[in-house]
Amino acid sequence: MTEEIDWSGGDDAIRLQRMPITNTEAAEFRALVETKAEARMYALGQDQRKCWVRDAPTGGPETTRFAKGLYPSPHD
Numbered sequence: 127m128t129e130e131i132d133w134s135g136g137d138d139a140i141r142l143q144r145m146p147i148t149n150t151e152a153a154e155f156r157a158l159v160e161t162k163a164e165a166r167m168y169a170l171g172q173d174q175r176k177c178w179v180r181d182a183p184t185g186g187p188e189t190t191r192f193a194k195g196l197y198p199s200p201h202d
Contacts, residue, residue: 139182140180142180145196147170151170170196171194175194175195176192177192179191
């Protein structure tokens with residue numbers, strides 16, 4: 127989940143991304159420090175795995191879709 131805070135009105139843009147991982151991948155993530163885990167997470171998406179994405183932009187309608195892999199989102 128990422129949130130792009132604009133400090134006005136409280137309606138901040140949010141993106142949720144979910145991707146299935148194997149038990150082996152989960153164990154690998156637990157062993158990584160946070161900065162390396164984020165890079166590894168985005169690398170996993172390169173195998174064309176389907177990812178569930180929900181966007182809630184500031185002032186706009188929410189959308190839900192499936193996409194190939196994860197991708198970095200702006201965040202604070």
